Every structure is written in structure tokens, then in C-alpha cells.
Amino acid sequence: MESSFSYPELMSLVDDRKVAVAVSGGADSLLSMVLLKELGADVMAVHGCFLGTEKSKTAVAGLEVRCAELGIDLHVFDFTAEFNKMVIDPFVKDYFDGNTPNPCAQCNPQIKFGVLYDAVRKLGAEALSTGHYVRIADHAEYGRMIARGAEIGKDQSYFLSLVPKEKVLNAVFPLGNHSKSETYSELERRGLRIPLPTESQEICFVPDDNYRQFLMERNIKLPGPGNVVLSTGEKIGRHNGLWRYTHGQRKGLGIAWKEPLYVIEKDLERNLLVLGTKEELGASGCIADKVNFLVDFEKWPETVHIQTRYRQRSMPAKVRLDGENLVFEFVEKHSMPTPGQIVAAYTEDGAVLGGGIIRNAL
């Protein structure tokens, strides 16, 4: 089916507003800022420090140079306390509770489109711009909404599904029509050095992409070892603490079997890690809480397309509202959703209807 959107021109979205570009030091936000500036937008740059690391200082130093060259004011904020409280602490607690948190799901609404957004407003900016690969679209039926980025492999709308509607729909995303490789070539063409050239692709606050190490260094009493069992109850090994594993995980279980085994359940009460075959990993639905609507629920189609993990192909599911929660029933069995992860709901043609946090699979 052909999409029922149109994509407004970037400058028509800016609409003469003063735009604050959130620059991290990476390629994406840098190009976003450059593009807006070149198009004549009234641009300022804002950078939030979340960690106070060396890397963060490198980013600021590099950004100061770039912004000076471009004639853009750079404002730097220290949000380490907020970041700790709103992202890192819940992250740790979630793991402790046996869930698999998605820190980006907290960071986008609470930090980038939270405290940073508020700070930007105080500076007089009317719109916030980021380097997310998503597009603002005008939908024939739903009006203005968020749609997937043009490059399907790089689309980041999943992460924005929990950002409040009034904030995200007012944002400006200059990269929605770009591909990642274009981003690099565009920067190169302009001879712009990227302050932090390596793409952030691990949890930004966890060194070496090792969340287990990170949690162990936190001085909290993490749940201890227990048995690994099959769904039949047969004991087949030991685990080192349920917080080390996540639903659907295959690697790192250390158990040799006739066929690959996946984590299908974490039984916190009995401290059991339950493994099963790919077959057994299937689920027929999930329940989500902490729901956010980008389109009023009354207007949602009965069957939506959902994504329960980043970079997963979306799949159709029937949806209904149960009190504060969303209940999804998959049209076909699907790999089990993981509690703590985002479930994002889309129209068939890729506009974001809303999202929530998966509480449990059905």
C-alpha cells in the first residue's frame, strides 16, 4: 500500500522558529546542525553532559571549535545528576528486578525531551532538533505524526515512541530522509571533523558494553546463582544470577544441547533460569504499561503493526486498552517480547501511533 503521508520540507517545519540543536559530538547531530544553519534557520547548539567522563570533555572541546567556525552559540548543561536519577538508577533497579531495561527509552523522554527540552525553552528556543533518523509526517487521517526514517535499517522511531506527543511533534529531525552513509559523506564533503568519530553503539554510560561488569561495580547485592532448567523441569546446569540473562538470549548460556537453547523464562521466586527451544520461545502477545500516545487511542486501527525490539521487522497485532495498559495479541506467534523493552505501535505504513514498556508476554 502507498503511504498516506506527505513529508513537509525541513524549513517549513522550522517555520521561522528559533531551533536548538542537541549536539552530542557525534556525526548525526553535527550534520543536523549544519544542515539547519545552511538553510538559514535561526540555530543555537545545546549539549548536555550526562557522565562527566573524558569522552564528554573531548566532545565539548570539539563542539566549541565546530560551533565557533559556523558562528553558532553553544550552550553546555550539566545533567549528570538528572541522568543518574532518571536513567542509570532505574536501569540498575530494573536489572535487579529481573527485567531487561532499555535506558534509551528513559533517556529520550526524560532527558533529551525532558530536562534538556526544558532548558532549551528557557533559552528562548521554540523547537528542539536532534540527529534521530525519523521523519515528521502529515498523515491524511491522523494529522502530524512521527514516521520511520527513510533508511529502514537506521530508523530510530522506535526510541521516540515514548516521548510525549506535544514535544516530539514540535521537534525538527533533519536526518529523516538521509542514510547513515550520506551523513558521513556530507560531513566529509564539507570538511567537518566529527568531535567524537566513533558511533555510540553501546549503552552510553556502560564502559566496554559490559553491563554485567557495570552492575557488579555498583555495590549492590545482586541475586545469586541458581539452577538452569528446561521447561519440563529437568535440571541442566547452573546460572550465575538471573540479572545476567535476558529473554530470548542464546549466547553465553554455556549449555551444550542437541539444538540451540534460548532463555524463555526467568523465575525470580525460585531463582530458576528456564531454557527452551526456538519453538518454545514463541509468544502470542504482550501487555505494555507506561503507555504514551502519539495518536489518540480512539483513532488507532484495530490491528496495528508493532515492534517489540529495535531493528525487528514489525508485525501485525490486535490491540486493546485495558485500564492504563495496552494489550497486544499477535496475529502470528512471535519471538517472546522481553519485559522492560519498548513496544512501539505503528500504522501499516510506518507512522508511530505510540508505545509503552513491555510488562510481560502472553
Place this chain on the structure above:
RNA sequence: UGGGGUGUCGCCAAGUUGGUAAGGCAACGGAUUUUGAUUCCGUCACUCGCAGGUUCAAGUCCUGCCAUCCCAG
């Protein structure tokens, strides 16, 4: 210590009438990735319980020993 079975990479497991060690799992490495995972690619037994023997050639045949399992006890 009577009868029968089995012993091939960490685990499971193919190995035809002897011809020069499949595959799966795990592990490790890499690719992909703004979370955790998934997925993909690559690497993984000069050696077949041990010791002899027969053969041009033995994991595959013979002998002995060892280990282990089952049934009898």
C-alpha cells in the same frame, strides 16, 4: 569379573563392503546494532579409551587390557 551394550573434539553425534574423521550444541573471533538480545560470517579432532597385530592402507578387521552402562545377581 556370569550375559549383553558402549567408548569418535568440552557436550550430543555421523562414520557405507577397511581408503585416509559429517553435522548439531557450546566456546572463541568478527560483522550488524543509540539498550539487552536476536541474526549473520569465520575458527575450532594429523585424530577416533589404551596397547599390540593383520593390511599398501584401520575409527572401521583381530587380540589383550581399561572404563562405563544395562540385565542377571
